[in-house]
Amino acid sequence: MKNLKSNIGWLIDKSDYTREDLRQRYKKSANTISNWCTGKSYPSAPELFDLAELLNCKVDELYERTVEKTS
Numbered sequence: 783m784k785n786l787k788s789n790i791g792w793l794i795d796k797s798d799y800t801r802e803d804l805r806q807r808y809k810k811s812a813n814t815i816s817n818w819c820t821g822k823s824y825p826s827a828p829e830l831f832d833l834a835e836l837l838n839c840k841v842d843e844l845y846e847r848t849v850e851k852t853s
Contacts, residue, residue, distance in 0.1 A: 786845040791819030793837045793844065807836070821845070 794801060801815045808815075808829055817823040825833055834841045 785848050785850055786821055786824075787848050788819055788821035788845055790833070790837075790844055793839055794819070797837050799836065804833075804836075 794804065801812065801819070804810070805812055805815050808825070814823065818825055824830075830841050830844060834844060837844075
């Protein structure tokens with residue numbers, strides 16, 4: 783099974799922005815931004831493109847595909 787690993791938290795940490803900045807920009811709760819960073823929930827497609835531009839990266843750099851091993 784393939785999963786997505788979020789790089790959003792790491793990208794925020796290395797940027798000039800804070801999670802609070804993102805919370806205000808996207809009018810989201812702190813919990814929602816935290817969920818974006820952990821991969822529990824995802825930004826909408828327009829938010830993904832805006833977030834990538836804000837964090838100076840490509841949309842596909844926001845997440846990594848991982849393969850879950852099955853027994």
